[in-house]
Each structure stands twice: as C-alpha cells, then as structure tokens.
Amino acid sequence: MATLKDVARLACVDVSTVSRALNNTSYVHPDTKARIFAAVKELSYQPNVLAQGLRQGKRHTIGVVVPRLHLTLFADITQSIESESRKLGYATLICHTEDDPVIEKECLNRLRNGFVDGIIIAGTGRNGHLLRDIHAGGIAVTQIVRKQEGSISSVIADYDACGYDTVRYLYSRGCREIGLINGTTSLAPYRERYNGYHRAMEELGLTETCATSPMPGNNFEYGYQCTEDLLNQNPELDAIMAAVDIQGMAAIRALKDRNIRVPEQIRLVSLTGHSIGGLLETTMTSLEIPAHEMGEKATHMVIDEIEAPSDNKPSVQHLVFSASLVERESS
Amino acid sequence: MATLKDVARLACVDVSTVSRALNNTSYVHPDTKARIFAAVKELSYQPNVLAQGLRQGKRHTIGVVVPRLHLTLFADITQSIESESRKLGYATLICHTEDDPVIEKECLNRLRNGFVDGIIIAGTGRNGHLLRDIHAGGIAVTQIVRKQEGSISSVIADYDACGYDTVRYLYSRGCREIGLINGTTSLAPYRERYNGYHRAMEELGLTETCATSPMPGNNFEYGYQCTEDLLNQNPELDAIMAAVDIQGMAAIRALKDRNIRVPEQIRLVSLTGHSIGGLLETTMTSLEIPAHEMGEKATHMVIDEIEAPSDNKPSVQHLVFSASLVERESS
DNA sequence: CTGAAAGCGCTTACAG
C-alpha cells in the first residue's frame, strides 16, 4: 500500500502539502495539486484511516449494539443505520448481545476504546452505569427502540399508544375478550405496551388476559406457549395482541393447530410490524414501526453529536415515532 | 481516557515497561508489574486499539460484506460470524450491498484501507478484479455462500446437490411436473441449483418448467410473480422448488390466492432453509443450510489467514457443506 | 530486568 510519503516523493513535494491538497485544507498551487493528484492516481493511494483516526482522535465508525438480527425489527434498523452511516462517511461495527448483559458489557467495553466515535444501542438495561460512563467519556450515544436511560438521547416508537390504540381498534371490531402476548416488563417497550393495553381495557371496562414472562420472549416457542396460555385462561377469547411479529406468527400457528379460524373466531394484531406481516399465508394486521426512519434519525443524532465541537454538544433529545396501523387479513 | 504515559508516570516506570508488562512480551519484575497493574486499575486504563493497530499493522477487525440481512440466510451467517469473531478477539464491520456492484465497490475500497485485516464476502461477482487486488495486497479474504473467485477461499453449500436431490425427492413423492423458481444464473448458487435440477430432470425424462430473471430475485413479489408464471406455463404442475425461503413463502401465498392446496395439489420445497420454514402457518419443507457452521468456519479461515506469518499463508481452500432435508407440511 | 529511541501514517500549527 502506498503511503503519503510515497505520493510526496513522486510529486516532489512535502507530505504536508500532499495532505493539504487531498483534504482541501488550505490553498495549494494548481500545478502542484495536479502533480499530486497524478501521483495519487499512479500509486492508487488510499489514506490509512487508522493513522487519520489516531491523529484526529476520530474513527469515523459507529457501533451498533442490538440483541439479534433474524426475524426482528433490528434487521431493518441495523441495515438502515449502516446505509445512512455509509452515506455520511462512517463505517458500522456491529455487536449482537442476545440480550445477555454479560455479552453486552463485553461489547461496550471493546467499543469504548478507540473502536468507535459513537454508539447506537438497543440495550438490556442492565449496563446503565457503564453506558453513562462511556457517554461521559466523550463517545456519542443514542438509544434506539429501548429507552432505558433518561440522560441519553433516544429514538423510539410510541409503544404505549400501540397498546392503547390496538385495544380501541379491536373493540371497534366487536372484540370484548382481548388477550395480550407480551415480553418481560423489565424492558421499556414491553412495559409500555402493557400500560397502553391496561389503560384502554380499564376505560372500556374489559377484563385483562395476559401472558408474559421474565424473559424477553422474542421467539416463536414462547409466542406459541403464550397463545395456549391465553386460551386456557379465557376460552371466550376473541382477539389476541402480540407484542412482536414472531409472537404473532406463533399465534397464527397455534390457533391453526387448534382449528381456530383467524380472523373469524379470533382476530390477531401484531404491535411491531417489520415488513413480514404482508408476506404470510394469512397476512397479519400490524402496527408498522418506521424502522427505516428511526434508524436514519438515530444515525444523524449520533453523528451530529460526534461532530459537534466539544463545548457545544447538542442537548439530550428523546424522539418518539408513531406506528401506523396496517390492516390485513388477520383482523 | 488514560494513556500508557499516564500509567507509566503513576507507576514510575517507562512506557515501554508498561507495554511489556501488559502484553506479557518479556520478563518484568513482579514488584514493577504489581505497581503497573495497580496504576492501570486506578486509572482504569484501556489501550487505544487505534494506536496498537497502526503500530502493528493489525486492526483485529474483519469486514462482512453481504447483500442484505432481513429474511435471508445472511442474517444467520452474519450473526454467527460476529459472535465467533468476538470470541477470537475480533470485531466485525458490516456492509450491505443490496447486490449493487457500485455499493460493493465502495465498501470494498473503504475496507481495504486500514479498516480491516480480513473480509468475508457474499459478493455480486462484479468486482472480482478489485477483490483479487485486495487479497493480493495482504488482506485475508474468504467467500461465503457465493463462490465467484477460484483463487480465493470459500465456504459454500452444495447447491447443485440441493437442486438434484430435491427433484429426486419430489419424484419419489409421485411428482412429475416439477417447476423451479430461481434467481439470476449469473450468481453461482442460482446457477448450480439449476444445474442440479436440470441433470435430475433429464435423467428422469421429465420436462423442465422454470421461472427465472436477470435480477437476483430475492424478494417476495418476484417469488409471487414466478409462481404465476410457472402455473401459466404448465397447468399440470404438481411441485414447486423455490431457490430461497422468501420465494417459497411467496409461492405458498400465490397458491392460496388461487385456491390451490399445499401439498395436496402442489408440493413445495425451499432449497435454502434458514429457520423460518418451521415457523409458518403451513410449515415448509426445506433444505436446511448450516448457516451457523458456515459462518463459524469462514471466520476461522479468515482469521487463520490473518494470523499466519506472511511467508507461510494457508493455501486456498474451498469448503462445501451439505444441506439436509427437513420434511414439513408443504411436501 | 528496564530505559531511550525510532517509527507506524497521518495532520496541523508554525515559519517563511
């Protein structure tokens, strides 16, 4: 690999002049510039980003910390973050935590040391202290999907409204026995979906039927099990709300296995649409979360924070996106 | 952030001694060592990986270049690469190309310059020259899923066998009019699936019914459209093979929309199982690709190449994994 | 067993 020095030698100038020409950081004589660019081309010179980073204290890299990718909203979000970052000249380092606080801690510790300028995280909520430390240490941080720390900016969807509005919607469709499949309420999104559900059910004078667990619950088996639980708890059930798509898919399957027709006997709505609802055999009504926009926005927020002068950092910002109901066959 | 210098000052030794103590690179007196570790702890010193990388010419990072994540095999593979890399002390930089050669080129160019020590790629096949250049320049490269370059190591599944065996399987179930939904044959995996299909059909004296396109074809609409094409081409169709899961899902839906029962009227098999087949309303028979093992293996191959001394690099290796048939309701 | 020095490839005041 050619270095600045090689270019400088070939163009018969000092390395500093080459650097200035390449970065357009001060006037360089057109003739000199031409010689330099010719040399760059001939040697197919590419700057060493490591050295740039060391010198400038910037990596031009942002870390993305998410539980997992497959069949979750995080696949869309991660991809959106990556493509937006790339446009803005940043690379994306990814870590999957599987919602394990120990793995998360390990990832955060690696990221803090020169690996990245900023972090976008959907965290477990168990490493708050570390996260605040990292942020205080000068690394930009934005929370996505899960707002666990009030002192750190966030981009989330309005999960409370998701729960509330869906109950109201199902009520308007004639449902009175509405069950909820939820994940652990120790994570904010699940907690808030429940809050919304609870408030609406109370206002309407309906009785709650809930299935939940101390685990995150982001898998098919869990959703299947919860569906059975709900049916056992309340044989009169006429609607199921699933916190995430994969639970909704599991519910469809569990109902089919019991010969219960969707939506004729039980209506089903997923509270986290991420582009799979429309691809199913029975297409699934869902609240579509604007994953792409959220990823883009979080990327801009974290990069704005990175690039702001240290004496004028943007203030903490909590952004809430609305989900939109997409009606499909399941309701 | 504390630096080596800070630690050295606090422990009253030279930075070189601190470095040696921390890296266990030569004997350091136990007392000195103790002072150093105390200082490290007090300052909660963490080495700056950028500086280490610059000095050693190593980043301890590998780049992953894939078309996309959502609803594809690549989500599983990427996650497997990331967790395996992390265990081995490497971080993972990710790029999505959307199968666009221009984006791919841009990504590869960024990766080559100090960003990564190695690359694992499922490429478009349109930047072969660049890829060989990068490899020749000393960056380890392993191809995954798509083997486009014979001179670069690869980890793939036996797609030819997937096509061949599936025809044989469907034939044994009584099918004689077997259609194939495929992607562009300019990508090796699609081409080989077709080859296997073609050979088996010929051996059995059956007539081919194919739907394909110049595009990669990795989406639902395409699969839906191809299903309609196949049915128009051959109203007697009694089986459909879909190259990838998403096409299989689209086929199920298209058949449902035409009131064709699966598997009674048409049997369906996906040639690329990646853990979604079992989660569907009608569970889908598929050839399960060992994504996790493939990701792991590719990670080891690329890291072995990175860590081998430059005068003794491992030779090119092409690994082929077998897929295994998982029978479910759709066949 | 440890220190002083050079250098990885760049950028950026400082002169002129």
Added chain:
DNA sequence: CTGAAAGCGCTTACAG
C-alpha cells in the same frame, strides 16, 4: 503557497 517539525498512543529492536 510550501516545508520542517511535533505529536496522536502505541510497540519493539537496541543497549545496558
């Protein structure tokens, strides 16, 4: 308009 020099934070021969 351009060069010489310092320095980002490390590691590693080289002495002693």
